[in-house]
Structure formats: structure tokens, C-alpha cells
Amino acid sequence: MYAVVIKDYGDESSFEIDETLPLPELKSNQVLVKITASSVNPIDLMKRQGYGRSIFEKQRRKIFPWILGSDFSGHVINVGQKVTRFKEGDEVWGCTSKASSGTYAEYAAIDQEEVSIKPKNLTFEEAASLPYVFLTTWSAIIRWAGLRPQDLNGQKIFIQGGAGGVGTAAIQLFKYWGCEVSATCSAKNVNLLQSLGATKVINYHNEAFQDILEDQDLVYDLLGDSVLEDSIVACCEVLKNNSSSHYISLTHPLINTLDDKGLLFGAPHAFFLRQKIKSAHRPINVHWSIYRPSLSGLQELTHLSEEEIIKPIIDSIYPLSDISQAHKKVATGHGSGKVVINNIL
Numbered sequence: 001m002y003a004v005v006i007k008d009y010g011d012e013s014s015f016e017i018d019e020t021l022p023l024p025e026l027k028s029n030q031v032l033v034k035i036t037a038s039s040v041n042p043i044d045l046m047k048r049q050g051y052g053r054s055i056f057e058k059q060r061r062k063i064f065p066w067i068l069g070s071d072f073s074g075h076v077i078n079v080g081q082k083v084t085r086f087k088e089g090d091e092v093w094g095c096t097s098k099a100s101s102g103t104y105a106e107y108a109a110i111d112q113e114e115v116s117i118k119p120k121n122l123t124f125e126e127a128a129s130l131p132y133v134f135l136t137t138w139s140a141i142i143r144w145a146g147l148r149p150q151d152l153n154g155q156k157i158f159i160q161g162g163a164g165g166v167g168t169a170a171i172q173l174f175k176y177w178g179c180e181v182s183a184t185c186s187a188k189n190v191n192l193l194q195s196l197g198a199t200k201v202i203n204y205h206n207e208a209f210q211d212i213l214e215d216q217d218l219v220y221d222l223l224g225d226s227v228l229e230d231s232i233v234a235c236c237e238v239l240k241n242n243s244s245s246h247y248i249s250l251t252h253p254l255i256n257t258l259d260d261k262g263l264l265f266g267a268p269h270a271f272f273l274r275q276k277i278k279s280a281h282r283p284i285n286v287h288w289s290i291y292r293p294s295l296s297g298l299q300e301l302t303h304l305s306e307e308e309i310i311k312p313i314i315d316s317i318y319p320l321s322d323i324s325q326a327h328k329k330v331a332t333g334h335g336s337g338k339v340v341i342n343n344i345l
């Protein structure tokens, strides 16, 4: 089969097309998918550059040349012995969390718990744009903040960085859950965010959100301190100062700290930082969220997409052979929705 691989960490020029790879080995709980489309997430760029090497290096060295990519849509070609929910020919979509099942490829063997039947009303390219970003927000709310959709009904939610892949899906989900949504973006994305249902859209070049917003119930911070200095302080300023308020950050300091300081010193340092920040903002609940797979989340996304409650927002589509350009586009940090890959060479 063919795939784009990296033989070592590096910049966008590290990708090579390899057309001589063996088909992935199919385990009994896996589905072999011929991939029609995938997409690029910022985490792919980070992994390409070595993010997480302090923890995963041993495991990764076994899988180089490494195929990156998590989102996929395509057709089932074969199923493992324990798979009952799928058969050959099914149109499927989902998102793999396994480093050894990268989706910048012709085929991938995916755990059945990370696969669902693709909504018929979405094209393969549209479908590949949604699972990772939707499930990121699903994990943030349900798993990390411990909230239920009904807890959010009528709540005021502020999304810091609403115009990217995660933000455009999150605005739609929070609206569906009955929230009043505010979000920041640049001028070119204001109309898009309004059309998705955000009530207050703040152009961060012209105004500071802290001057406009107050009494929010939840802040979903997609940028963190890497883009906005002291983002957490600014975000907590606009929250109600009580124990029902939640600040959720998607930029988890743990892995970067481990990569910088090593496992031995990094882990206690990261733990210390985390506790310090949590105490400083009490009574507000502070959470750092990391993507986690969820079959119930993927099935809910399937339902919401079929009902056209969540719609795909696509910035651009690149052929797999132009993966370097697709990564450069995401690296600008200023897209409108998702960068999608057409995997057919």
C-alpha cells in the first residue's frame, strides 16, 4: 500500500511517499479501512516535530517510518474475528488514537471502538473533518470537566479561539446543548462564527474579550499561554467567581514539561505547576483536557451530523501528495475550520 511517512522528526519537508508498504496487520478487534479522506490536526505537526518523545520514544522507534494522522473516512475492506458491527463495503468514519494506525495512508487497521458508520449526507472529505475535533470537546466536557450536556443548558460559554477545527465544531455543539456562546477570532472569521450560532463574536485584533465579557459559566480555552500570555488569568477574569464555574484548557503543560525537563524532573514539576494554578484560581474549577476516544461520543456525532445539527467547516482540501503544504497551512494557526486530505493518489 502507499502512505506518506516520516523517517525521523523534522519540518514539513520530512514527509516521503512510500508505495511499497505492506498492508497493516489486522487484529481480531480491528477493521481494515481503505481510506478516502483524512485531515490534519495541530497535534500531527507537534508529533512530527517530536512532541511526546520523552514518554513515547521507545514505542515510536518501533513504528518508524511513522504514518501520522488520526481522522479517517472510507470503506471497510476486511474485519477481524471479533468484529460484529461492520462488514466489507460499509462506509465508515472515525478517529484512531493508536500511533501505529496512522491515517495519512491508503489503508489503516482501526480498533472497532473507534469506528462508526459514516453519515450518508456527508461526503468522505466532509466526514474526515469532524471526528477528532468533535471528540476533543466531548472529552473536555464529559470526561475531564465531569459535566453532562443538560448541566450546560442556559449557561454562558466563552470559546477562546473559535475559528479553527475545534472551535467551529464546539460552537455548534454548545449551541445545540442550549448555551449562549461567545468566541474570539480575527476579522475574516467573524461572519462564519456568527453563522454557526455564536452570539458575541469578538475580533481579538480590535477588542480584548476581558473588556466585554463577564459572568461566564465556562471558558473553553483553545489557545492557552502559548498564543496569549497569561491566557488562564484573562479567561478566569470573565468567569463567575464560584465553584460552579469551569475553565478548560486544551494546552496541557504535562508533555511539554516532560519533553523539556525529562521524566524524572518533569513529572513532579508539572504536578507542582498544576496544583499551583488550580489553587490560585479557586473556587473556579480548572481543567486541562486531552483527547480521549469515545464510541458513545462518535455515535452522538454520527447522529448530530445526520440531523445536520453539526456541520463540517472546511478551510481547504489537499491531496495526500501535498501533505507538506497542508501542514504548512495548519502551521499558520489562522485557518477557518479544518484542513482536509484527499487520500486517493
Ligand SMILES: NC(=O)c1ccc[n+]([C@@H]2O[C@H](COP(=O)([O-])OP(=O)(O)OC[C@H]3O[C@@H](n4cnc5c(N)ncnc54)[C@H](OP(=O)(O)O)[C@@H]3O)[C@@H](O)[C@H]2O)c1
Residues within 6 Å of the ligand: 041, 042, 043, 133, 136, 160, 161, 162, 163, 164, 165, 166, 167, 184, 185, 186, 187, 188, 189, 204, 222, 223, 227, 228, 249, 250, 251, 252, 289, 290, 291, 292, 330, 333, 334, 335, 336, 337, 338
Ligand atoms: N488537548 C487536546 O487533546 C487537543 C485536541 C485538539 C486540539 N488541541 C489544541 O487546541 C488548539 C486548537 O486546535 P484546532 O484544531 O482548532 O486548531 P486550528 O484549526 O489550527 O485553529 C487555530 C485557530 O486559532 C485562531 N487564533 C489564532 N490566534 C488567535 C488569537 N490570538 N485569538 C483568538 N483566536 C486565535 C485562528 O483564528 P483566526 O484565523 O481568526 O485568528 C484559527 O482559526 C490547538 O492549540 C491544538 O493543539 C488540543
